[in-house]
Amino acid sequence: MEDIFITEFLNLDNEFKELGVFDSIINRDSPFFINLLRLKVNKTPEFQGSYERINSFYRKIMILLDSSKSKEDKLYRAALKLFHFPGVSGINLGVSETGIDAGFGSVLSKQVINDAFDIVKSGSEQPEIFQLVGLFEKNVSADRLSDMIATIILPDIRNYTIGINRKLNINTDKYPDIEFQGEIAINPYKKCELLYLPEEVLHEIPIAESWSDIDRVIQENQAIRDEVNEAVGKEWRKMCSADKKEYLKEHIFKNSERCGRMIENYRTQTIAPYEIESNAEYLVASTFKQIKREGIFDVLSHSAKRELSSLEATIEVLSIFRDWIENNRGWDEILSASTSKREKSLQRLLHLSGKYYCTQNNIDMAFEANEGPGPVDLKMSRGNDKTVVEIKLSSNADYIHGYEEQIEEYAKAEGTTQRVFVYVKVGNPVRDDKIESLHKFRLENGENPPKLFIIDSQKQTSASKR
Template sequence: MFVSEYFGLDDELDKMGVFDCVLDNDSRFFINLMRLKVSDVPEFKDAYQRINDYFSEIATLLNASDSKEDKLYKTAFKRFKPLEINGINLGFSESKHGAAFGEKLRRQVISDAFDIVKKGILYPEIFQLVSLFEENIGPDRLSDMISTIIYPDIVTYTKRIQRELKLNKENYPDCIFREDGLIVNPYKGCEILFLPIDILHELPIAQCWDDIDRVVSENENIRREINEAIGQEWSRWYARDKKAYLKEYIFKDPERCSRVIEGYKKSEIEKYDLNLDIDYFVEKLIKVMKKAGIHFVVENAKRKDSFEAAIDVLNIFKEWIEYNKGWDTIQSAESKKREKIIQRLVHLGAKNYISANDLDISFEPDAGRGPVDFKVSRGGDKTIVEIKLSTNDQYLHGYEEQVEEYSRAECTDKMIYVFIDLGNPGRLKKLTNIHDANIKNDKKVPELLLIDSTAKAAASTYSK
């Protein structure tokens, strides 16, 4: 459920540059500090400085402290208390609530910050890069740390958007409004908070937080310092050893740390296209399909077996692609992501059908012969589905070998091979000829479902 769907806003949020978040789940974006630094949104013009002021105060307290037991140190620890800001609906969390900073982790961060500051390093940006040298600092926690500091700015921005869109008690009497005027998220029970799109980005750190190589490779200054010190040995180290090295020999070394921080301060990041994230893009497509009248619930489906149910689901997408301009969306998607987009689209869109009919759908289940795209099942009744685009060079291998291997691994003879034609008539003809010949020779074959996703001319151009 997108916030735009919940309030019936159509595409107003997109036009205003406001992030259209999913209310009942987190989207995998984050408030990016470098984007926040250059934002021209009035409410966030001072946000980056607010963050640096906050961390400067903590660094000053730590620098003035004589030990980890005195009052100044304890005051710094109390000041560093990131909260869970669930209303922004960002992160990798699969639950309703994100990953908070517990007391143990807070103590570890402040302890390491103290050691770094005592080396004469007072850059507040140290805290912005904390995930490089701290274990268990993941994207949700980093996002919480940032959003906690700029929470007043987020609230001010949210209230302005609510006013401009007339999201008030008079127009939305069924919504719950808090005393401060913010609207309660019906799925999470927290407030609904708005954010401008231009401060969001994919976090430039891998989803798996044990792997920091991507960050290092993208930060020229850190990469240079590492290459000069240890060269090729870096690739052989475990992630924990890498973080320990960065902490001890980069961030606790005044000269190296200064060079890294100065380079980081000069870095810039272009505005991110949210549609590059496959999951978010697919969720938006599901919203478009619903608006076009595509329904995901079929009557009397409980009487159907897994094969019939799988055909039902696939035909929903065949109709959308061929008759509701879905072909245009597929054609315009980034070529290397098209197949994954289709797979995710079928999986996500099928959930309503599946859950309403006592079925189960597994996305890329692996029974030992590699992952098939889908498996629809009800108990021991299983149907496997493999999807290939006509642009995929493995389209024949998928039909002739993969489907059968997967069916043996899943102990089922119910197979569907989906071939989506994007304008490769030679491959389409070759596939259908092989399929027809196999049927004529009584060879076991999967059900072949062809979907035409070639570009279509406007209806007005056809002659009568």
């Protein structure tokens, strides 16, 4: 499914960027969350009271629990009723592929309030305890906390959205084909309000496979880390995530002295603004949005005259993609990705471009990409006519292995002799010379090497200087 951004939906240019508005993907979730520490120091007028609104809400629950005599009485049930966070789909944040927020279901809500009651009764009543609920509750991570925050500050989010819509004249007069509820547009993909957030309050959701959310929070907060080190020391590393949360609940949060000291220190913590496009997934989607806007792939292909072979279509897609990189500052976009993610980002961009090109030009081909640990990077196919593509950046030490062996194995597995090795220059002149010399030598020796397709993604000088 092709990603659709708010600015595409509303046919805007750079207005969101200039105003600091997060341009979310509206037909699925974007991997970010509302960071409380960023919300605490934000400069956006509509959110100046949001942090206190959150603590005020938590404080009400704490008072109810403190006044409650048991987990069956009226005050306890009132606290549980208040703790209701189904999620706010309109902000388009989280990790859901369907766009349906998990939020806090009844089971999880009961679990949190049950533990909060025990914590309050142990002598800790600071409202910030709920900000750190992910540290002591199973199944509570950054995106769920973000849902909780968004629910509490929903009035502020709506006011901010209306303010931006007024500034940019996003209304029924200008957009008669879009449904509005009051002054807020309706997201046709999720059938909910289309809500905006400022970039400055967001942060990236950690990748679960790389690190657990609990360790991320502890790593970012010196105060919490100090308490953990004092309480458990080296044993911490041996614990699984669930055991860590249980330990923190019993030995930090239920220890009023330690909990109070941790919260006092936590209140002084800050976190630097997050650069949204340092998230590789969002960067690729955002870059491709720009490629579409520039019309790079909106060209008539040879197919208007005859049916393209898979190899011809592959070369045509690669040629247009190379032109974007070398002559339309695409190299700047490629180099803006972190070094470790450039190759995967380039593969994903090329995959999106191939699919979009085929759709735009009514070419009946499957442009397939390896989305996981499987073999071939890209494959263009029409029936049994297949062309495999392997992509390597010059920064990849395995570039020769990719050219001589990997692509041959992939071609054999696909039952084809049509291979294209895409070599992307990112600043390794010795390797550039080596791959070109090797390719020339193999051709002169009468071999049948894969077609070498070179893309120069190094910083380009202006045309006049060249």
